[in-house]
Amino acid sequence: MSKVWYCSTALLLGATLGVPINALPADAASVEKGKQVFQTWCEACHGSGGDRPGTLGLEAKYGGKIPARLEDRKDLTPDFIKLYVRNGFAMMAPFRKTEISDADLAALSAYLTRTRK
Amino acid sequence: MRTPPGLAPESFADALREFEGIVGKNWVFTSDEDLHLYQDAYSPFWGEPEERKASAAVAPHSTEEVQAIMRVANAHKIPIYPISTGRNLGYGGAAPVYSGSVVLDLKRMNRILELNERNATCLVEPGVSYFDLYRHIRANKLKLWIDCPDPGWGSLIGNALERGNGYTLAPYRDHWGAHAGMEVVLPDGDLVRTGMGAMPGAKTWQQFKYGYGPHLDGLFSQSNFGVVTKMGFWMMPEPEAFRSGTVMVYRYDDLFKLVDILAYFENLKVMSATTRVESPLLFGAFKAPPPSPELAALRARHPSREEYESFAAKNDVPYWSVILRFYGSPKVTAAHWEYAQEKFGTIAGAKFKDGDFYEFPLSDAAANQIMDKAPLGIPSLEAFSMGGRTPTNPTPSNGHMWFSPIIPLSGEAVQECEKVFREAFKEWGVNPLGLPLPQLYHERTFFQIYGFPISHDAETNRKNRETFKRMIALAAEHGWGEYRTAPAFMDACADTYSFNNHALRRLQEKLKDAVDPNGILSAGRYGIWPEHLRKTRS
Numbered sequence: 338m339s340k341v342w343y344c345s346t347a348l349l350l351g352a353t354l355g356v357p358i359n360a361l362p363a364d365a366a367s368v369e370k371g372k373q374v375f376q377t378w379c380e381a382c383h384g385s386g387g388d389r390p391g392t393l394g395l396e397a398k399y400g401g402k403i404p405a406r407l408e409d410r411k412d413l414t415p416d417f418i419k420l421y422v423r424n425g426f427a428m429m430a431p432f433r434k435t436e437i438s439d440a441d442l443a444a445l446s447a448y449l450t451r452t453r454k
Numbered sequence: 455m456r457t458p459p460g461l462a463p464e465s466f467a468d469a470l471r472e473f474e475g476i477v478g479k480n481w482v483f484t485s486d487e488d489l490h491l492y493q494d495a496y497s498p499f500w501g502e503p504e505e506r507k508a509s510a511a512v513a514p515h516s517t518e519e520v521q522a523i524m525r526v527a528n529a530h531k532i533p534i535y536p537i538s539t540g541r542n543l544g545y546g547g548a549a550p551v552y553s554g555s556v557v558l559d560l561k562r563m564n565r566i567l568e569l570n571e572r573n574a575t576c577l578v579e580p581g582v583s584y585f586d587l588y589r590h591i592r593a594n595k596l597k598l599w600i601d602c603p604d605p606g607w608g609s610l611i612g613n614a615l616e617r618g619n620g621y622t623l624a625p626y627r628d629h630w631g632a633h634a635g636m637e638v639v640l641p642d643g644d645l646v647r648t649g650m651g652a653m654p655g656a657k658t659w660q661q662f663k664y665g666y667g668p669h670l671d672g673l674f675s676q677s678n679f680g681v682v683t684k685m686g687f688w689m690m691p692e693p694e695a696f697r698s699g700t701v702m703v704y705r706y707d708d709l710f711k712l713v714d715i716l717a718y719f720e721n722l723k724v725m726s727a728t729t730r731v732e733s734p735l736l737f738g739a740f741k742a743p744p745p746s747p748e749l750a751a752l753r754a755r756h757p758s759r760e761e762y763e764s765f766a767a768k769n770d771v772p773y774w775s776v777i778l779r780f781y782g783s784p785k786v787t788a789a790h791w792e793y794a795q796e797k798f799g800t801i802a803g804a805k806f807k808d809g810d811f812y813e814f815p816l817s818d819a820a821a822n823q824i825m826d827k828a829p830l831g832i833p834s835l836e837a838f839s840m841g842g843r844t845p846t847n848p849t850p851s852n853g854h855m856w857f858s859p860i861i862p863l864s865g866e867a868v869q870e871c872e873k874v875f876r877e878a879f880k881e882w883g884v885n886p887l888g889l890p891l892p893q894l895y896h897e898r899t900f901f902q903i904y905g906f907p908i909s910h911d912a913e914t915n916r917k918n919r920e921t922f923k924r925m926i927a928l929a930a931e932h933g934w935g936e937y938r939t940a941p942a943f944m945d946a947c948a949d950t951y952s953f954n955n956h957a958l959r960r961l962q963e964k965l966k967d968a969v970d971p972n973g974i975l976s977a978g979r980y981g982i983w984p985e986h987l988r989k990t991r992s
Contacts, residue, residue: 388836394850
């Protein structure tokens with residue numbers, strides 16, 4: 338018999354729309370959810386490795402004064418994250434709500450601001 | 455509230471309410487803030503009146519919802535523009551060709567419906583990206599490879615319908631050619647399946663492409679005859695090994711024999727991966743470090759061919775080079791590389807350099823560390839570093855667009871194309887991005903690729919659009935045609951396919967009028983306009 342795989346929904350995303358950015362507390366669950374959002378949508382550009390355009394660009398921009406990897410930053414704010422996700426910058430295109438919903442964005446903010454000082 | 459051109463606001467409001475009834479209020483977008491996300495991020499009309507904008511967006515979750523939406527759109531004569539993942543950056547992104555259309559955002563239809571490891575096939579919905587399918591294969595430890603284009607977030611269906619390309623073996627890297635079976639919602643909401651899918655209960659929808667009778671699949675590619683809601687693909691079984699090697703030759707005229715042998719290997723399937731002819735001497739190899747001061751000074755002098763050849767021999771800088779890639783067992787790939795060296799070794803002075811070697815499966819960590827991922831079927835976004843900020847490019851661009859005419863697979867064609875455009879650029883006083891890279895995507899032709907940066911300065915974009923259109927016309931004069939283009943140039947490219955007084959376009963228009971009599975679906979896509987808008991063709 339051939340090995341056939343049936344799958345219902347491929348993606349982990351698809352949460353409810355319309356949740357204000359600051360409504361979701363930065364609890365462990367939202368941080369974990371935000372990590373998944375990051376890995377799904379952000380890591381390919383902003384992760385580790387020499388082929389990540391976002392990380393390479395931020396290395397060139399900050400010259401090491403600020404961490405090039407977003408996950409290492411301690412200065413990000415929810416508004417800053419929303420600005421870039423919804424507007425993009427230079428080569429980075431913005432993300433639609435069918436990709437990163439408002440709830441996903443709130444979780445992403447919780448993850449990227451988890452160590453904010 | 456924005457309204458599609460020519461539509462009464464009351465009628466549009468009624469339709470939006472009906473759309474909300476189909477997909478739910480959360481998945482109908484009408485605010486400026488939300489619709490901003492449907493603009494083309496790499497638009498060559500950035501900030502200008504011609505910028506394409508959506509009047510609304512609606513995001514269904516199922517084929518049945520797509521059918522219901524099309525029925526409503528037909529009833530109200532609302533222009534609809536489907537997108538898959540909307541990441542077709544450089545070719546229009548999520549923005550409609552006809553400004554004011556309602557974008558049908560299919561990203562939520564993201565189910566991998568079937569993966570058949572034994573037959574190496576899959577069936578997916580339009581929202582499934584290359585990243586999604588790759589992650590699913592890795593998570594389930596399947597011995598299957600995908601063939602991905604440069605943007606890993608692209609849709610398998612969207613990229614195939616655009617006739618995009620990848621980087622592995624020939625049967626898979628032609629993404630349209632690798633498809634097997636489609637499900638399509640027609641503009642009136644009717645549902646058809648092509649190939650074996652037309653037979654209820656067929657056991658080979660993703661295995662036998664043709665079914666019975668006329669093969670209509672092509673109607674739904676680079677066109678506007680239906681909304682594709684499912685599509686099957688042939689996939690590549692995971693090979694035991696991968697090996698690459700570089701061939702380097704040192705005289706200008708070596709180009710001709712180099713390409714002839716490359717074509718021979720491609721057609722024999724000895725070397726069947728995407729590659730490109732590079733000139734480390736003239737332009738620098740792709741992703742190569744900056745040239746030495748001596749080479750930079752030489753290039754600046756625009757020296758004779760003989761001077762270049764003298765420098766090449768003395769400094770061991772190849773005039774031309776090609777990276778070959780082999781798939782199979784370790785022994786088979788070694789034998790093919792040895793065979794390649796034997797054949798290319800008939801070019802006097804040819805040199806060879808061993809490249810990468812991998813055995814599979816790779817761990818996640820090992821796969822992540824690979825720099826040139828696409829030939830291994832690993833999706834990435836690495837291509838977006840082109841034009842991005844680097845230590846030598848402190849001002850990143852705002853995107854790119856590509857001019858990629860199809861030319862014959864011969865050294866003579868590469869030479870002629872390079873000369874024609876080099877002289878034209880000099881006459882026009884322009885300097886497009888990057889290198890003229892003859893790229894072997896398809897088996898029997900080269901793509902000669904030129905890039906343009908996208909600016910947020912209207913005058914810069916205007917000049918680049920003008921150059922792009924001049925290149926389309928100049929290429930056509932020489933028998934070279936675009937294979938795919940951005941909405942800004944779809945009419946101009948379609949105009950060049952003009953045999954017998956545009957007989958092909960006239961046939962397309964007859965079909966369009968028959969299949970989509972209200973002209974609601976993707977008006978203008980690839981130069982096909984519905985009857986009521988034909989006078990607006992640019």
